[in-house]
Amino acid sequence: GSGSFKIDHPLDPENKYLQHSFVESPDMMNIYNGSVILNQDGQAIVELPCWFEALNKDFRYQLTCIGGFAPVYIAEKISNNHFKISGGKGGMEVSWQVTGIRRDPFADKNRIVVEEDKSLEEKGYYLHPEAYGLPKEKSIETVRNPRLNQILELAKKQMDRNYK
Numbered sequence: 099g100s101g102s103f104k105i106d107h108p109l110d111p112e113n114k115y116l117q118h119s120f121v122e123s124p125d126m127m128n129i130y131n132g133s134v135i136l137n138q139d140g141q142a143i144v145e146l147p148c149w150f151e152a153l154n155k156d157f158r159y160q161l162t163c164i165g166g167f168a169p170v171y172i173a174e175k176i177s178n179n180h181f182k183i184s185g186g187k188g189g190m191e192v193s194w195q196v197t198g199i200r201r202d203p204f205a206d207k208n209r210i211v212v213e214e215d216k217s218l219e220e221k222g223y224y225l226h227p228e229a230y231g232l233p234k235e236k237s238i239e240t241v242r243n244p245r246l247n248q249i250l251e252l253a254k255k256q257m258d259r260n261y262k
Contacts, residue, residue: 108152108202116149124212126200128154131193133164138188140168146179146196154198164191 107114121129130150134142161170161183170192173184183192216223219241227236240246 105202105204107149109149116153124210126205126210127197128200129195129197131195133191133193134183136170136183136186136188136190136192140186140188140190141173141182141184142186142192143180143182144194146176146181148179150179150198151176153200153202155201156199158197160195162193164193166190 102117102119104115104117106112107116118128121127130146132144134144136142157176159172159181161172163170163186166187168186168190170183170185172181174182176196181196183194186192220238222236223238223241224230224232224236225238227234230236234240234250237246240250
């Protein structure tokens with residue numbers, strides 16, 4: 099249902115891995131956030147990791163002033179792994195969030211299929227039947243591994259005998 103990914107590092111795939119936990123989205127989206135204090139001119143440069151643009155594309159931005167209002171905006175879009183905020187007051191804290199869509203080689207070759215029909219064999223069975231109040235026998239695993247139903251049935255009979 100949820101988790102993380104581990105890929106060959108986009109800047110050094112022969113020698114390093116890059117790991118992220120992920121937010122569930124049909125877009126293979128990554129989210130980055132933080133806060134920054136604006137300089138005396140009401141501006142700040144936000145530095146992102148050196149691999150940021152190698153891993154992401156199609157950026158979206160959100161800014162929120164903390165402790166006051168100012169018309170802050172993205173003065174310079176992400177380039178060379180940083181972006182510029184302007185329009186605030188010196189000393190003001192601004193919370194920022196940037197999202198990007200994965201563009202690494204694995205993601206490009208393995209885009210997520212958002213909706214798919216279950217196979218004829220899997221129809222009527224569930225990945226997590228217990229979440230629907232159904233018995234384990236309704237698990238898709240019983241379709242993928244037919245002996246599982248037999249094993250579950252034997253285990254159930256053994257438990258019934260033990261409790262009599």
